[in-house]
Amino acid sequence: MTTLTDKDKAIVKALWGKISKSADAIGADALGRMLTVYPQTKTYFSHWPDLSPGSGPVKAHGKKVMSGVALAVSKIDDITSGLLELSELHAFKLRVDPANFKILSHCILVVIANLYPKDFNPESHASLDKFLASLSLALSDKYR
Amino acid sequence: MVEWTDFERATIQDIFSKMDYEAVGPAALSRCLVVYPWTQRYFGNFGNLYNAAAIIENPMVAKHGITILHGLDRALKNMDNIKETYAELSVLHSEKLHVDPDNFRLLADCLTIVVAARWGKAFTGDVQAAFQKFLTVVVFSLGRQYH
Numbered sequence: 001m002t003t004l005t006d007k008d009k010a011i012v013k014a015l016w017g018k019i020s021k022s023a024d025a026i027g028a029d030a031l032g033r034m035l036t037v038y039p040q041t042k043t044y045f046s047h048w049p050d051l052s053p054g055s056g057p058v059k060a061h062g063k064k065v066m067s068g069v070a071l072a073v074s075k076i077d078d079i080t081s082g083l084l085e086l087s088e089l090h091a092f093k094l095r096v097d098p099a100n101f102k103i104l105s106h107c108i109l110v111v112i113a114n115l116y117p118k119d120f121n122p123e124s125h126a127s128l129d130k131f132l133a134s135l136s137l138a139l140s141d142k143y144r
Numbered sequence: 145m146v147e148w149t150d151f152e153r154a155t156i157q158d159i160f161s162k163m164d165y166e167a168v169g170p171a172a173l174s175r176c177l178v179v180y181p182w183t184q185r186y187f188g189n190f191g192n193l194y195n196a197a198a199i200i201e202n203p204m205v206a207k208h209g210i211t212i213l214h215g216l217d218r219a220l221k222n223m224d225n226i227k228e229t230y231a232e233l234s235v236l237h238s239e240k241l242h243v244d245p246d247n248f249r250l251l252a253d254c255l256t257i258v259v260a261a262r263w264g265k266a267f268t269g270d271v272q273a274a275f276q277k278f279l280t281v282v283v284f285s286l287g288r289q290y291h
Binding site: 029032033035036037053106109110111113114117120122123125126129 | 174175178179196199200253256257258260261262263264267269270272273276
């Protein structure tokens with residue numbers, strides 16, 4: 001389900017080229033939406049003083065998440081190896097249920113569609129969805 | 145029974161009152177068929193679905209997309225009774241069309257993304273939450289009569 005073709009990789013890299021300057025904003029918006037639309041995800045952030053969209057912790061964490069996405073784009077030819085450290089972090093320390101990767105991926109797609117409607121055509125959507133699925137799989141690679 | 149806040153009711157009515165069914169229906173269904181190609185299994189008699197361009201230009205896909213979107217009107221008019229409203233359609237999708245109900249969720253996600261693309265700034269997190277809650281209830285109701 002998650003083998004990226006050369007076409008997928010080209011599409012993802014081109015799209016990332018266009019949107020990466022807004023990566024921080026995309027991350028913050030996606031995370032804020034996730035916490036609003038899927039309130040069960042708030043359980044992972046009970047240690048934050050403020051969980052509202054646009055708050056300091058949400059913006060900072062959105063930026064962190066998108067730097068992980070950037071890393072995956074740069075390692076797109078072998079995402080599993082490229083994300084080894086992050087995978088270990090999520091497996092042994094964070095232990096985020098992998099279902100939530102799908103949820104956050106969906107929110108990222110919604111934000112990109114919202115901010116870049118012309119670029120986010122069905123083919124781009126398909127490739128980016130595959131890419132985020134690969135990323136999610138790589139993140140949960142060390143879980144068990 | 146599902147509880148709707150005033151904000152949710154108003155938001156959902158607002159989204160559909162501004163909905164361009166002729167554009168959004170085809171866009172949502174064609175996007176679903178492109179992004180999740182296995183969903184094409186239900187459209188064997190729709191002609192050319194060979195690639196993204198063919199799917200997007202396919203008139204049968206467009207027509208069916210509009211039909212599906214108008215199918216949501218029933219829920220809109222019966223928000224306190226969505227499960228019962230879709231009982232018959234649920235049986236149809238199960239017994240006659242044999243559609244895996246997970247596909248309803250995939251289409252709902254594509255619809256959310258199409259609306260997000262068209263609404264711009266107004267599609268805030270709260271608006272998205274209301275819209276997705278509505279779609280979740282519809283999706284659940286459509287799968288309810290499967291056995």
